[in-house]
Amino acid sequence: MALIVKKFGGSSVATTEKIMGVAKRVLAEKEPGDRIVMVVSAMGDTTDDLIKLAEGVTKDPYQYTREMDMLLTTGEQVSIALLAMAFKSLGQPAISLTGALAGMRTDSVHTKGRIAGIEPERVLQELKNGNIVVVAGFQGADKLGDPVTLGRGGSDTSAVALAGALKADTCEIYTDVDGIYSADPRLVPGARKMKEITYTEMLEMARLGAGVMQPRSVEVGQAYGIPIHVRSTFTTKPGTIIREDYTMEEKDFEIRGVAHDAKVAKIAVLGIPNTPGIAHEIFSALAKANIDVDMIVQSIRNIEKNVTDMVFTVASGDLSQAKRVVDEVAAKLNAVAVLIEEDVAKVSIVGAGMLGSPGIAARMFGALAKANINIDIISTSEISISCLIKGAQLNEAVNSIHNEFFPQQA
């Protein structure tokens, strides 16, 4: 008699056969009395196809963010309609709801919307009517009713937020991996699957590039206290449950995992006056453009002339926009130069126990040194340490660090 939100991504619904497979699987696992809300993404490459279509009209369609949202939200609308039909053809009452119809209220920052609130009445009513409710992920509507997409990882966020608003028992995120690993198994063959992980640790892993879950969805799960079960689309065995605290003792290792992020770019603003407010000048301009800045280092270039360098990283996808913003500010500040480096990557270790274990950082740097990898920038948080390195050395770095903290069993 549980209320469960199940989220299936684009690759899980890439074809009509797969859509039918998802419907069958969900019905096979459904216990009598279970109330089920499905959150689905657009089919496979639909979003890319739509973007290509827009590029047939105009070179840079993303400058028209509202119209991009109008275009892209059709992707999920197609998959919810088909999945609802699949359920119905199997004899299971079902109904599809766009983000707007499901009560997902957003702000008006098109293509990067945030959930402003959820009005779950319609979904609850349709559940009461005996339906499996199939909701379009990744999207909502603003005050005008205009469609707004939630940006990267939006479907996960939709699912978890909806689970929160519905007071669901759990939110299941189906992906092409079967849980959260101590490192990306594609890079580290010996990576270990975890049974549980805390929101805080997962949040840090995700923020630092662990691709399985987007940080925003974990934040939302934490805010609502909804356990998030990350599991495989292809098997029925349990995955990893993200929750507030461990229900079992699984903490055999000093760190929880090694995260990495290759989609990083470094921007260096060289030779700017070292006066108060300079950092604010640069980063408030970036914030205004909705660009997240990650690692930041300010270093002295010339102490006599009181001139400094400001170096920081942004997501690769934000680079061209960030460059435009920074160039403008740099000109105003009479900076010597703005340098861009794209071949960089970030490798991080994460673990709640880190604070109590001195020497963890040293072991990480040691593992990198052993692999002859130079560290460009270091940043730390309460539960993580990150190093910016050359992109080409990322694979080696992750393996070297993972091997240090999770030595292979003989």
Place this chain on the structure above:
Amino acid sequence: MALIVKKFGGSSVATTEKIMGVAKRVLAEKEPGDRIVMVVSAMGDTTDDLIKLAEGVTKDPYQYTREMDMLLTTGEQVSIALLAMAFKSLGQPAISLTGALAGMRTDSVHTKGRIAGIEPERVLQELKNGNIVVVAGFQGADKLGDPVTLGRGGSDTSAVALAGALKADTCEIYTDVDGIYSADPRLVPGARKMKEITYTEMLEMARLGAGVMQPRSVEVGQAYGIPIHVRSTFTTKPGTIIREDYTMEEKDFEIRGVAHDAKVAKIAVLGIPNTPGIAHEIFSALAKANIDVDMIVQSIRNIEKNVTDMVFTVASGDLSQAKRVVDEVAAKLNAVAVLIEEDVAKVSIVGAGMLGSPGIAARMFGALAKANINIDIISTSEISISCLIKGAQLNEAVNSIHNEFFPQQA
């Protein structure tokens, strides 16, 4: 300084190049101060592609009408987004609105919705903001906000109804023909283009199969008194204006045109008791299923046994559903048989002057007789006469009748 609604069909926006072409054309013809609302259909074969996709999930997707609407409304949503981008990339402010956002309120008869009302506030506001407003044709939303498609010819109806609600000066319907002809030019090479035609005549032409305009859109035009300008997507020369009355004397001929409809099927319910209420029994069942019945003939089969036959026609697209309904009623009435004939077609003549000219019918029947064409059913209205004939003879029939009333100039 006119307010103009312009409707472009699916073939006019079939590719991104064509979408750009439409945007350029509209801007080239736009007078300073003109306020323009575009109503567009889904791109080319999009609707068919979506139906095929649904058939990948379930054999008869149209049984799930609400989900079909959820699916099909994405078609227009794609084209409005792209057309709005096209305008914007040409420097013209523009905004796309789905049927729901444009205030098109419908009933809840999914896949065959009717407009229940239009709330034009958003469209007017966006015009005031200086935008060309690009509205999704063919669709609206019901009380719940669920998407509803308007069924056949829905885009024309959307456009004309929106023009009415906006109190537009005119509604331009762009098609692949350049106006209304005295017969379908594909069948009758000598057919003549009309400068004007009244709503009533056009309505009758459309009802009788003239494919250019759907009857409902003409009805709506008449109700609001909006002149409808039917013109070509490919040329800029004027087409045919549909309005209440002629502004010029163009009535050189006794009839306005020859219409035909090949998408007709005949249903005969044979050997049913000739008692009061029989017709009601059959046709109320069909009405309940939302199936329009056209020509009806009741004839005596056996006067002693007081047994009768009921013969009528429906649109080919409704045939399978109609057959299901009729079979059920026929069984209840102990009918001898239900016969279906699909190779039939309807040819009609239309003209407001017909009433005052006796002998018109005789000339029509004469033209058919001359071509050795048998008449199966005849039906008449105040401004039209229709004959049901064999489908294979349709081309010959139309030409023979057209030649009788519109003799070729030497």
